[in-house]
Amino acid sequence: MxxxxxxxxxxxxxxxxxxxDAADPHKVVPPHIPSTFQGDVVVVGAGKAAASMAAAVEQAWPEKDLTGVVITRHGHSEETHKIQVLEASHPIPDKSNLEATQKMMDQLDHLKEGSLLLALISGGGSSLLSLPVEGVTIEDIRKVTEDLLKSGTSIDHINAVRKHVSQVKGGQLALAARAKGAEVLSLIISDTVGDNPSDIASGPCAEDFSTYADALWYLSQAHVEAPPSILNHLRNGARGIIPETPKIGDPRMRGVKNKIIANSxxxxxxxxxxxxxxxxxxxxxxxxxxxxxxxxxxxxxxxxxxxxxxxxxxxxxxxxxxxxxxxxxxxxxxxxxxxxxxxxxxxxxxxxxxxxxxxxxxxxxxxxxxxxxxxxxxxxxxxxxxxxxxxxxxxxxxxxxxxxxxxxxxxxxxxxxxxxxxxxxxxxx
The missing domain is CATH 3.40.1480.10 (MOFRL domain)
Known part of the structure; x- marks a missing residue:
């Protein structure tokens, strides 16, 4: 040669x-840190860039008394001193995902009126954030995720299903923080076409454009037979028995900001x-x-x-x-x-x-x-x-x-x- x-x-x-390098968290995160914020700050997050984003927050905001938990894929961690980094399975979730997501959600107990929830979100977060709704097990989530991935279904269709059997995705992380009276700022490194915050990591802090009925349709189109627990939950949602994920105009989402800080x-x-x-x-x-x-x-x-x-x-x-x-x-x-x-x-x-x-x-x-x-x-x-x-x-x-x-x-x-x-x-x- x-x-x-x-x-x-x-x-x-x-x-x-x-x-x-144009998406290096140590370069793209610091300009968006609200350095003048005076209240308590709780940091959460998930994705393949989450650990590096957390380290960047600590370095850019050294005087702030930070606390929190972020979740990243096994092997994608980075050293932090204030924000705990947990590793979990990707792309198929397991017990480690369930335990890590519960620990992350427990951090919201520190929030109160005037606090800030700083969410660090990147691609991979959909699998990493695995806290199913009541009646659905992590094994159920694992099976339907694996089957959908094998089917070649588009990621937005997969995420529509995952959002509607989750306690975190589809804007529900933001809702939990707003219920405590906290403001929410979500910094996002986008791995999706169109850079819609609702699509990245299944939009834990964004309004959801999909519905229970959509999730059922996508499963049908992919010829995926979901576990009965998931089908029952989705059908109850489609009938209106279970509330939908937050949509555009939902007053509960006031005080929530999503910022795309890097993209393809x-x-x-x-x-x-x-x-x-x-x-x-x-x-x-x-x-x-x-x-x-x-x-x-x-x-x-x-x-x-x-x-x-x-x-x-x-x-x-x-x-x-x-x-x-x-x-x-x-x-x-x-x-x-x-x-x-x-x-x-x-x-x-x-x-x-x-x-x-x-x-x-x-x-x-x-x-x-x-x-x-x-x-x-x-x-x-x-x-x-x-x-x-x-x-x-x-x-x-x-x-x-x-x-x-x-x-x-x-x-x-x-x-x-x-x-x-x-x-x-x-x-x-």
Whole structure:
């Protein structure tokens, strides 16, 4: 591989770190700290960035007598001194999630009139915040979450179900704080398309746009048979026996503020500026590209072919974000996630075209794998053929991480302690 080719690969990786640096909690949290607030402050939160956000609050507000609990994924913790960090399971909740969420909610006992609940929210919070309604067990939540994820259902549909069997999600954390007379400020690092606070971590401090009836419909559309306890609860809600989650205009939500402090588009913007400085022509093709990973790969491949057909005076870089999904089918399910599957499908579509590409999850973990994602080189498919690897078989088995691992083309970053969704970049020399 020539030095020029090595340089292209290095630029892809460097651009990933440039993008996630734009969502570094230690940079994006401090400007939004209400440093002049005089009352008591209780800090809660959940998400893959929650621990780093809590550490940033402590460093930006050292004189404040802070207390609280935040929950993050196992391995995504960061040292704090005043705010307790608890680790729990993701994406499938277990007993650790239940215990951690109860401890977090217990912190609301410290609130009173004139207090502030500072909520630190980021992607991953939907699974981490698991405190089911009465009559529903954590095992029930675990099963329905697992089945919905396997079905390839969109995350907003999954969250609609989770909101309506939770004591925390869908604005209910904010309601609990307002019942104590406290103000609520929610600082949010967005990992969702559209940056709607209701969608991120299932909106614990935001009005909910979904209903019990929606949740039932989404389960039906996904062909998921939920446990009887969940179905009974949702049906009672749809009949009006159980109150709905708070909606727009609910007077109980006065005194609640939600602020998006980092998102995918900002990450793409700084990555585009990075490539422009390197003498390339960046094109942001969208920060909200969603759908089945293989279908998205087909769409993006068409854009790549169009660029390849044009004369170029300088390399072109196509940047995109969003969130792909994978519907798990077949008898064998391997390792990986939407990013590596997108990349392998893209390689199949382009059949060895002279491009460099990378697809990564900005939290550092792609699906059920261990790497953030993978890198595609112009010679990747030729090397795969030499090794006797059948890319179609790996696609059918949803085993893209193993495919790229055998090529030595995985990007293993470890936890980034932030999360602004998928980051995809294609460099056309």
């Amino acid at each position: 020539t030095k020029e080719k090595d340089r292209f690969e290095e630029l892809l990786v460097e651009s990933f770190y440039v993008a996630i 588009f900002k990450g793409l913007q700084v990555a585009a500026a990075f490539f422009k400085e390197k003498g390339m022509r960046p094109v942001i093709i969208g920060d909200g590209i969603t759908g089945e990973a293989k279908a998205v790969a087909q769409q993006v491949a068409r854009k790549v072919r169009l660029e390849l057909s044009k004369p170029r005076r300088k390399p072109v870089v196509l940047l995109s974000g969003g969130e792909c999904t994978v519907t798990l089918t077949g008898r064998r399910i391997g390792k990986g996630g939407p990013c590596s599957e997108f990349l392998l499908a893209l390689a199949q579509e382009l059949k060895g075209e002279p491009i460099y590409a990378m697809a990564t999850d900005t939290d550092g973990v792609d699906g059920n794998g261990e790497a953030a994602g993978a890198i595609l080189r112009p010679d990747s498919m030729a090397r795969a053929e030499e090794l006797g690897l059948d890319p179609q078989q790996y696609l059918e088995e949803h085993n893209a991480e193993e495919f790229f691992g055998k090529l030595g083309d995985l990007l293993d970053t470890g936890p980034t302690r932030t999360n602004i969704n998928d980051y995809r970049v294609i460099l056309i020399p």
